[in-house]
Amino acid sequence: MSTFKSTIKNMNVKDQAKLAQEASKHLALLSEEEKNEALLVIADTLESETDYILKENEKDLVNGKEKDFSEALMDRLRLTEDRVKEFANGLREVVELEDPVGEILSDWTLDNGLNVEQVRVPLGVIGMIYEARPNVTVDATGLALKSGNAIVLKGGSNAIHSNSAIVSVIHKALTKTKIPEAAVQFIASTDREAVGQLFTMKEHIDVLIPRGGGSLIKTVVENATVPVLETGVGNCHIYVDQFADLDKALSIMENAKTDRPAVCNAAETFIFHEAWLNEHAELVSALFEKHEIEVHGDEKAAELLPDVIPANEKDWAEEYLSLAVAVKVVSSVEEAVAHIERYGTKHSEAIVTENPDNAITFLNSVDAAAVYHNASTRFTDGSALGFGAEIGISTQKLHARGPMGLPALTTIKYRMRGDGQVR
Amino acid sequence: MSTFKSTIKNMNVKDQAKLAQEASKHLALLSEEEKNEALLVIADTLESETDYILKENEKDLVNGKEKDFSEALMDRLRLTEDRVKEFANGLREVVELEDPVGEILSDWTLDNGLNVEQVRVPLGVIGMIYEARPNVTVDATGLALKSGNAIVLKGGSNAIHSNSAIVSVIHKALTKTKIPEAAVQFIASTDREAVGQLFTMKEHIDVLIPRGGGSLIKTVVENATVPVLETGVGNCHIYVDQFADLDKALSIMENAKTDRPAVCNAAETFIFHEAWLNEHAELVSALFEKHEIEVHGDEKAAELLPDVIPANEKDWAEEYLSLAVAVKVVSSVEEAVAHIERYGTKHSEAIVTENPDNAITFLNSVDAAAVYHNASTRFTDGSALGFGAEIGISTQKLHARGPMGLPALTTIKYRMRGDGQVR
Numbered sequence: 147m148s149t150f151k152s153t154i155k156n157m158n159v160k161d162q163a164k165l166a167q168e169a170s171k172h173l174a175l176l177s178e179e180e181k182n183e184a185l186l187v188i189a190d191t192l193e194s195e196t197d198y199i200l201k202e203n204e205k206d207l208v209n210g211k212e213k214d215f216s217e218a219l220m221d222r223l224r225l226t227e228d229r230v231k232e233f234a235n236g237l238r239e240v241v242e243l244e245d246p247v248g249e250i251l252s253d254w255t256l257d258n259g260l261n262v263e264q265v266r267v268p269l270g271v272i273g274m275i276y277e278a279r280p281n282v283t284v285d286a287t288g289l290a291l292k293s294g295n296a297i298v299l300k301g302g303s304n305a306i307h308s309n310s311a312i313v314s315v316i317h318k319a320l321t322k323t324k325i326p327e328a329a330v331q332f333i334a335s336t337d338r339e340a341v342g343q344l345f346t347m348k349e350h351i352d353v354l355i356p357r358g359g360g361s362l363i364k365t366v367v368e369n370a371t372v373p374v375l376e377t378g379v380g381n382c383h384i385y386v387d388q389f390a391d392l393d394k395a396l397s398i399m400e401n402a403k404t405d406r407p408a409v410c411n412a413a414e415t416f417i418f419h420e421a422w423l424n425e426h427a428e429l430v431s432a433l434f435e436k437h438e439i440e441v442h443g444d445e446k447a448a449e450l451l452p453d454v455i456p457a458n459e460k461d462w463a464e465e466y467l468s469l470a471v472a473v474k475v476v477s478s479v480e481e482a483v484a485h486i487e488r489y490g491t492k493h494s495e496a497i498v499t500e501n502p503d504n505a506i507t508f509l510n511s512v513d514a515a516a517v518y519h520n521a522s523t524r525f526t527d528g529s530a531l532g533f534g535a536e537i538g539i540s541t542q543k544l545h546a547r548g549p550m551g552l553p554a555l556t557t558i559k560y561r562m563r564g565d566g567q568v569r
Numbered sequence: 570m571s572t573f574k575s576t577i578k579n580m581n582v583k584d585q586a587k588l589a590q591e592a593s594k595h596l597a598l599l600s601e602e603e604k605n606e607a608l609l610v611i612a613d614t615l616e617s618e619t620d621y622i623l624k625e626n627e628k629d630l631v632n633g634k635e636k637d638f639s640e641a642l643m644d645r646l647r648l649t650e651d652r653v654k655e656f657a658n659g660l661r662e663v664v665e666l667e668d669p670v671g672e673i674l675s676d677w678t679l680d681n682g683l684n685v686e687q688v689r690v691p692l693g694v695i696g697m698i699y700e701a702r703p704n705v706t707v708d709a710t711g712l713a714l715k716s717g718n719a720i721v722l723k724g725g726s727n728a729i730h731s732n733s734a735i736v737s738v739i740h741k742a743l744t745k746t747k748i749p750e751a752a753v754q755f756i757a758s759t760d761r762e763a764v765g766q767l768f769t770m771k772e773h774i775d776v777l778i779p780r781g782g783g784s785l786i787k788t789v790v791e792n793a794t795v796p797v798l799e800t801g802v803g804n805c806h807i808y809v810d811q812f813a814d815l816d817k818a819l820s821i822m823e824n825a826k827t828d829r830p831a832v833c834n835a836a837e838t839f840i841f842h843e844a845w846l847n848e849h850a851e852l853v854s855a856l857f858e859k860h861e862i863e864v865h866g867d868e869k870a871a872e873l874l875p876d877v878i879p880a881n882e883k884d885w886a887e888e889y890l891s892l893a894v895a896v897k898v899v900s901s902v903e904e905a906v907a908h909i910e911r912y913g914t915k916h917s918e919a920i921v922t923e924n925p926d927n928a929i930t931f932l933n934s935v936d937a938a939a940v941y942h943n944a945s946t947r948f949t950d951g952s953a954l955g956f957g958a959e960i961g962i963s964t965q966k967l968h969a970r971g972p973m974g975l976p977a978l979t980t981i982k983y984r985m986r987g988d989g990q991v992r
Contacts, residue, residue, distance in 0.1 A: 175934075254955070256948075256953075256954070256955070260948060262954060267936075269966050270966070352967075353966070353967060367794060371791055373796070373966075373967045375967075391989070394988070394989035397989060397991050398991060401991030402991075405991075509984055510597075513690075513982075514982070515982065515983060516983040516984075516985060517982060517985065518985040518986075518987065519985065519986045520986070520988050520989055521683050521985055521986075521987030521989070521991070522990065522991040522992055524992040525679075525985060525990070525992060530679075530992065531679070531685060531983075532677070542796065543692050543775055543796075543980035544776060544796045544798075544967060544980065545967040545968040547982065548981070548983050557966035557970050558970050558971070559936075559937070559939070559940060560938060560939040560949070560954075561932055561939075561940055562939060562941040562944055563928075563932075563941075563942045563944075564941065564942065564944030566814070566816065566821065566944070567943075567944040567945065567948070568821060568823075568824030568944070568945040568947070569945055569947040569953065
């Protein structure tokens, strides 16, 4: 029977951010070994306090049931012994990642003898704003601490008991390590005003990372004066060119649409070259039937495929995140690129073709974090690319683009050493 | 006699941003040679149209005189044949810089055969918001075009005739090159609302770069939803430690304060260790006297130095940008670091000491773009560090920190090539 007590207090958000900032200064100076030891202690403590975490999680589940949450949402909320074990193992994987802090990116000496080093340092304090998944509490904390940053966590109110419990366990673990407890702050208030304070606290918070649905991200981007790392909204397209190989096209469409429809690198629109679709309409509609995919298409799509719901503007722009797809028929690669330019979210875009010129046109002209030739958009993911755990997938151009691993949580500093040099 | 005609029309700001965006797509695909040729044509045309530029500049000068501008401001506004020549030569120097676009930053193949390239690409459209210096019009345009970006220029109304003339000459030059004229947009409207539109045009502008005084930068940061690269405010400190070498301390102070007091990497506050100042007060005050430096200090400074004006909160936070200095006396390196933490702008901070431990404490603990041991803060500058021309000095942590050369105007893109890979 767990006798665990919560360490979470309902504090002023500004005070919490200040505490995090103060802690970040100590954290920035710790060695990789000290940070790794702390992460391992957290992992062990999460496992040994599984009962407490599950008991608290139960409160969120009861609340979710009362509020009649969807099964998908309940599933995201639900913790089990195995899931807690996964959290712990996730931290152990972060221990294996290379610490970016202290890396000398370049190093030169001016003619006057002044030595210049460009060195990686932590950003400082990361503000994480997220929705119902309690795993973000652990994952984001692990990546922040490993890269020498303090973190201020603001999770969704639906997971408040689970998140509080997890953070309390992390705090308990940190008392046995070199990392100050204050380096992990959890905002317990569900008051909107309290959260809004995070948006403008430039003196104490170095970056805000929103993770969740499009409306959460939009709210943060529009209201924050603290710099934001935008993540995750993916209205991804697969363009099947006139010269697409049939097998590649079918398997890439199937994988990108049906493997995990709810993730951001899943495909939301298929763009077909008219000539290709004309020839292969039967196999394409068989694929749609096999997975019971709902098809929203333009007029030409409706001519060539059965059961097409007429598409409107919203269909072209929407992330369905389910077994639905928008279908656009074009007569050139340029037309496909123009459609993507208009409706894409600069996440992941693919062309299927055996024509090298069309591939090059697509890869060079489409402005997105990841552009693919003859592969599924599902590879835009830190673990798939070999970066290890990721803090999110950036769809912005500044600072970090695409899957963000540990280096995205750092900045640089010029360190100059002289013996009296003046200009 | 010049028969030059202005190409600047009073257009809708949104239309201009859209034109720039359209042009940026062509520009992104040009080769380094094509971009260099264009810059050389612009340089030559600026020289051959010097008469026209000076004639238009005269209008700004007449207006400045009527409005009783300070001599410093008039000097910044005033163009001469030599200054126009400097503009042209600045562009010729940009031609010599390496083009960052297309650089493959890393490149690997997954076990399944999918090839991954991380390649540098232009940001797209840069919005430049600046004050009275017409040279920014040329410098920023040169750096933007070389890095494959379109630019939307919004200069100060005081230089409106000079800037319009320069942009008209650039447009004339571009008609003879591969770069579309529309890649350089100049906002002629002095209407505040028109400018405000730039702040939120996320669909068409990729980054805003404000260059000018603190209040301009603050306005942009607080009102923009377009990502901002913050530049330039430098409340830089020189900390003269207990173990500072006398000659180094005096020459670094003199250089950092008096070489060019109006620039952002000039020193604004001297922090002295009490023991050191106690011993060398006479030579320090001789230095202040020699340059007629106005001293605002704390109580201990007033005890040790003559003619000290009592410093208030504003003095600690202010960029004097003139021959004035704030003086703080401390009893440890930690106290100096704490003062810098409270009042610094994270630009450039220096310690003068012969004690290696104090140097390390300072270099590691001070959070700034550039930290110096035994050298003047004046080296925080693209040309001093060997980067060539710079678009500004970033005082933020995300994307770029310190002097920003061409790579700061790029982002990356993952380019994936497969033969049907799925997850």
